[in-house]
Amino acid sequence: MSDAHAHSVxxxxxxxxxxxxxxxxxxxxxxxMRDNLFSGLFNSILTLLAIYFIYKLVxxxxxxxxxGVWDAESIRDCRDILAERGAxxxxxxAVLVDRWDHLMFGFKYPQTEYWRPTLAFVLLLFAAAxxxxxxxxxxxxxxxxxxxxxxxxxxxxGGSLWLPLAILVAIIATGFVFRxxxxxxxxxxxxxxAIVGLVAGxxxxxxxxxxxxxxxxxxxxxxSGSILTMLASFLFKAASVFMFVFFIPMGIFVGYAIYxxxxxxxxxxxxxxxxxxxxxxxxxVDPVAGAINAIIPIELQAVPSRDMGxxxxxxxxxxxxxxxxLPLGIVLALGRQSNMPLIKGVCVVFxxxxxxxxxxxxxxxxxxxxxxxxxxETNFDLILRVIIMITMFSSAYIAEVIRGGLxxxxxGQYEAADSLGLNYTQxxxxxxxxxxxxxxxxxxxxxxxxxxxxxxxVSVISMFDIVGMIRGPIQQSTDWISIYWEVYLFAxxxxxxxCYSISQYSQWLERQLRTDHH
Amino acid sequence: xxxxxxxxxxxxxxxxxxxMLLNDxxxxxxTFQFIALVAIIAFMAFVGxxxxxxxxEAGLNISxxxxxxxxxxxxxxxxxEYDSxxxxxxxAIVGLLNTxxxAFxxxxxxxxxxxxxxxxxxxxxxxxxxxxxxxVEIFRNVPVLIxxxxxxSIMINAMPGPRAFRGENATSSMLFDSFAFTNRGxxxxxxxxxxxxxxxxxxxxxxxxxxxxxxxxATKKLYSEGKLIPTFWPTLALLFLPTxxxxxxxxxxxxxxxxxxxxVLFVVGVYLAFTKxxxxxxxxxxxxxxxxxxxxxxxxxxxxLIAPIIMAIGPALGAGPAVESIMTWNxxxxxxxxxxxxxxxRGSLIALWFALAIYTGAFIAENVRAGILAxxxxxxxxxxxxxxxxxRxxxxxxxxxxxxxxxxxLISQYLNITKNSSLAIAVGYMDVxxxxxxxxxxxxxxxxxxxxxxxxxxxxxxxxxxxxxxxxNNRMKLQER
Numbered sequence: 001m002s003d004a005h006a007h008s009v010x011x012x013x014x015x016x017x018x019x020x021x022x023x024x025x026x027x028x029x030x031x032x033m034r035d036n037l038f039s040g041l042f043n044s045i046l047t048l049l050a051i052y053f054i055y056k057l058v059x060x061x062x063x064x065x066x067x068g069v070w071d072a073e074s075i076r077d078c079r080d081i082l083a084e085r086g087a088x089x090x091x092x093x094a095v096l097v098d099r100w101d102h103l104m105f106g107f108k109y110p111q112t113e114y115w116r117p118t119l120a121f122v123l124l125l126f127a128a129a130x131x132x133x134x135x136x137x138x139x140x141x142x143x144x145x146x147x148x149x150x151x152x153x154x155x156x157x158g159g160s161l162w163l164p165l166a167i168l169v170a171i172i173a174t175g176f177v178f179r180x181x182x183x184x185x186x187x188x189x190x191x192x193x194a195i196v197g198l199v200a201g202x203x204x205x206x207x208x209x210x211x212x213x214x215x216x217x218x219x220x221x222x223x224s225g226s227i228l229t230m231l232a233s234f235l236f237k238a239a240s241v242f243m244f245v246f247f248i249p250m251g252i253f254v255g256y257a258i259y260x261x262x263x264x265x266x267x268x269x270x271x272x273x274x275x276x277x278x279x280x281x282x283x284x285v286d287p288v289a290g291a292i293n294a295i296i297p298i299e300l301q302a303v304p305s306r307d308m309g310x311x312x313x314x315x316x317x318x319x320x321x322x323x324x325x326l327p328l329g330i331v332l333a334l335g336r337q338s339n340m341p342l343i344k345g346v347c348v349v350f351x352x353x354x355x356x357x358x359x360x361x362x363x364x365x366x367x368x369x370x371x372x373x374x375x376x377e378t379n380f381d382l383i384l385r386v387i388i389m390i391t392m393f394s395s396a397y398i399a400e401v402i403r404g405g406l407x408x409x410x411x412g413q414y415e416a417a418d419s420l421g422l423n424y425t426q427x428x429x430x431x432x433x434x435x436x437x438x439x440x441x442x443x444x445x446x447x448x449x450x451x452x453x454x455x456x457x458v459s460v461i462s463m464f465d466i467v468g469m470i471r472g473p474i475q476q477s478t479d480w481i482s483i484y485w486e487v488y489l490f491a492x493x494x495x496x497x498x499c500y501s502i503s504q505y506s507q508w509l510e511r512q513l514r515t516d517h518h
Numbered sequence: 519x520x521x522x523x524x525x526x527x528x529x530x531x532x533x534x535x536x537x538m539l540l541n542d543x544x545x546x547x548x549t550f551q552f553i554a555l556v557a558i559i560a561f562m563a564f565v566g567x568x569x570x571x572x573x574x575e576a577g578l579n580i581s582x583x584x585x586x587x588x589x590x591x592x593x594x595x596x597x598x599e600y601d602s603x604x605x606x607x608x609x610a611i612v613g614l615l616n617t618x619x620x621a622f623x624x625x626x627x628x629x630x631x632x633x634x635x636x637x638x639x640x641x642x643x644x645x646x647x648x649x650x651x652x653x654v655e656i657f658r659n660v661p662v663l664i665x666x667x668x669x670x671s672i673m674i675n676a677m678p679g680p681r682a683f684r685g686e687n688a689t690s691s692m693l694f695d696s697f698a699f700t701n702r703g704x705x706x707x708x709x710x711x712x713x714x715x716x717x718x719x720x721x722x723x724x725x726x727x728x729x730x731x732x733x734x735x736a737t738k739k740l741y742s743e744g745k746l747i748p749t750f751w752p753t754l755a756l757l758f759l760p761t762x763x764x765x766x767x768x769x770x771x772x773x774x775x776x777x778x779x780x781x782v783l784f785v786v787g788v789y790l791a792f793t794k795x796x797x798x799x800x801x802x803x804x805x806x807x808x809x810x811x812x813x814x815x816x817x818x819x820x821x822x823l824i825a826p827i828i829m830a831i832g833p834a835l836g837a838g839p840a841v842e843s844i845m846t847w848n849x850x851x852x853x854x855x856x857x858x859x860x861x862x863x864r865g866s867l868i869a870l871w872f873a874l875a876i877y878t879g880a881f882i883a884e885n886v887r888a889g890i891l892a893x894x895x896x897x898x899x900x901x902x903x904x905x906x907x908x909x910r911x912x913x914x915x916x917x918x919x920x921x922x923x924x925x926x927x928l929i930s931q932y933l934n935i936t937k938n939s940s941l942a943i944a945v946g947y948m949d950v951x952x953x954x955x956x957x958x959x960x961x962x963x964x965x966x967x968x969x970x971x972x973x974x975x976x977x978x979x980x981x982x983x984x985x986x987x988x989x990x991n992n993r994m995k996l997q998e999r
Contacts, residue, residue, distance in 0.1 A: 352981075
């Protein structure tokens with residue numbers, strides 16, 4: 001071929017032309033800018049607007065940051081320094097230096113003990129690591145995670161070491177009791193079932209008796225002013241009588257049923273273990289811890305809850321409430337999916353009620369109302385009441401997220417678990433929950449982040465978390481009167497760091513857990 | 519077996535043993551529910567008994583009579599008549615209205631922010647995309663309470679006081695002579711409506727109905743007869759012409775008719791200029807720009823030619839401009855130490871409004887983005903293959919599907935706004951939490967009653983909104999066979 005053409009054509013190229021570089025407008029930064037910034041009239045206008053906006057933002061904020069004063073006694077001092085330098089604007093970051101302790105720990109936590117919450121925080125990172133990065137951290141470190149609540153409690157609240165230790169021992173002992181009962185001989189188990197049945201029956205009957213008495217008491221105190229109150233009083237009386245005549249025998253029957261349960265299902269084991277736990281905690285923990293402490297006193301200075309403050313309080317509330325509301329949320333979600341109408345109804349009412357009201361009203365309940373519902377003389381401290389209410393709040397939201405996960409599971413999973421002969425507990429624990437929780441991770445993380453942000457609301461009921469510290473002791477002090485940008489920026493920053501990292505973690509985890517096509 | 523079949527109906531079979539209450543799945547759920555019922559009743563009895571005892575000990579009782587007693591405190595933002603002699607109940611209603619006001623404003627603003635940011639996050643403009651991600655991440659990850667306090671602090675500290683507007687060498691001046699931004703809030707002119715206004719408003723509403731009917735009819739025609747009736751220009755005409763006619767003609771007939779004629783000329787001229795030049799000049803961006811400029815020029819020429827004529831004829835035939843009679847503006851004026859008259863939008867309202875809007879807008883942006891991303895690209899391409907034009911693809915194919923994904927979370931964001939508006943108490947905005955759950959609670963000491971009422975109020979709103987949302991969801995659900 002080429003030979004033939006060699007004669008007929010003047011020139012035949014035998015080698016390829018080396019590829020020439022693309023035109024300047026089609027390569028490098030120019031092409032990128034044409035594609036991404038100026039790809040049309042509208043886009044160009046948008047780009048210019050955005051650049052102008054960024055310029056204004058930086059031009060406004062940068063001198064303020066750059067001129068920041070880090071070393072001053074008070075806001076007047078700081079302004080003097082700025083005036084001396086001839087700077088027009090400038091931040092008074094000195095307030096952060098001056099009030100660092102207040103922002104972090106509140107104003108009542110003993111200064112010499114700051115290392116304790118700090119250490120607890122550092123340990124939190126270690127305790128969370130095995131749970132968060134379970135693929136990369138050996139499983140045995142989970143033991144530390146399990147121990148962490150006790151360590152953190154002791155570090156932050158102080159007091160005798162032996163008390164948290166005794167509670168820990170009681171819980172471990174309960175585990176042993178559970179194992180022991182599980183492995184018992186059938187004959188002994190039937191005796192145990194009899195005892196448990198007897199105790200449960202008597203306990204139930206006693207509880208009902210007390211309840212009926214209480215209802216009667218309420219009915220008497222409602223009064224008989226109007227038709228409405230008379231009706232209410234009558235209803236309470238009716239409920240009370242109903243409990244007396246019908247429920248108490250029923251309670252005994254249930255006790256008898258457990259007694260009859262000679263095959264000893266899981267229930268006997270669980271009830272025995274719970275009973276043992278109650279005995280340990282109610283009668284053994286305090287005296288034993290006290291006795292050991294008298295011999296070998298290992299104590300940290302005790303800090304009452306009301307002295308907690310600053311960002312530490314936000315962290316405590318956030319971590320405690322999220323960890324408590326997760327199991328509660330799972331239970332509520334399972335309850336809402338249950339086919340027992342009563343249990344389902346209770347869960348639905350609880351969830352919808354909590355989700356329908358703002359957190360602030362629940363905090364009001366914690367602040368002024370909860371005390372009315374407790375027996376007289378009980379003295380809950382505010383932080384505990386707040387923890388209860390926030391936990392209830394977030395558990396309702398988490399329950400809804402998990403319900404979404406449960407509903408998203410194909411029905412075949414439930415049926416497959418049933419057809420394998422798994423009972424409800426086994427199916428839930430081994431088949432349903434692992435998948436449902438995996439689906440709900442992003443939602444749960446969203447709730448957790450939201451909850452952590454919502455812990456700032458406690459400042460409204462005069463607790464001194466970081467926002468409370470800023471609005472109270474810092475902004476109202478004579479030194480730093482009405483300083484706002486610096487402190488609020490700092491507060492935003494500490495929240496941003498935590499919340500942003502959590503949401504990034506959740507996205508990472510989602511990628512890790514993806515089991516479909518990689 | 520025989521005993522079982524022979525046993526008369528109604529009596530339990532003999533084989534029932536008590537242990538079946540635990541071991542037989544048929545009865546076990548009954549047992550558990552019974553135990554749960556007992557636990558609930560016992561818990562209620564425990565709580566109720568404590569309540570009764572505690573109240574008796576404190577010498578209190580449960581009574582809502584305080585709602586009728588004089589409140590004795592002032593509320594700085596009163597949508598309805600209220601003074602310190604009004605009852606606690608009325609104070610609660612004022613607070614309730616204030617809650618609804620701020621929630622409504624924040625919902626609208628948040629939707630605007632959210633939709634804009636959500637759409638722009640998907641833009642192919644790198645810098646805008648990054649800017650919007652920045653907005654979303656910054657605002658989502660910082661507590662809304664801090665945002666409220668920051669904006670409130672800015673309103674209080676960075677705005678000039680009313681004093682700065684005073685005197686010869688005032689350091690601040692009013693915007694357009696009618697808006698004053700001060701540290702006591704924003705003062706704006708408030709409209710005072712005359713009777714004529716309501717006629718105009720009614721006409722406007724009627725024309726909205728007419729537009730709806732017209733468009734529905736056009737759609738019906740399109741589907742049944744295949745006739746494509748133009749809707750855009752008739753809609754525009756229906757929207758403005760009747761209202762303007764009612765507004766202008768009665769007061770000053772000739773002036774009104776002339777004015778309307780100019781408007782019609784203006785619109786038609788601009789439209790013609792735009793379409794003609796659009797056809798002449800090729801190219802998407804350049805052509806559009808040229809056409810736009812030409813149309814604006816055309817509009818300018820028409821107005822500048824005819825307006826002087828009207829201005830000359832008008833006053834000769836009737837007195838004064840016609841629009842004044844519809845409504846007048848109550849202007850804010852500096853009197854004493856503060857502005858008087860007009861509408862005062864307090865710093866607390868603005869702080870709450872914008873903080874809620876910006877914060878929730880970040881969440882809505884994510885919902886909008888997710889909704890648009892949920893529609894697969896194939897839908898756009900399929901619609902394009904059918905020959906639909908881009909705006910029709912958006913209106914008929916993408917939006918209806920995306921809205922189905924966007925609206926449920928959007929509504930729950932509205933619920934969040936309503937609930938978060940209770941943070942008003944932090945900046946002293948007198949919403950229902952501030953009046954009923956704040957000052958009324960402190961003054962009367964009736965914690966249980968006030969907090970229950972408060973919860974009831976929020977619960978009612980939430981349940982109402984979820985109710986409507988369920989109806990909406992059912993209507994929007996994919997009709998599957």
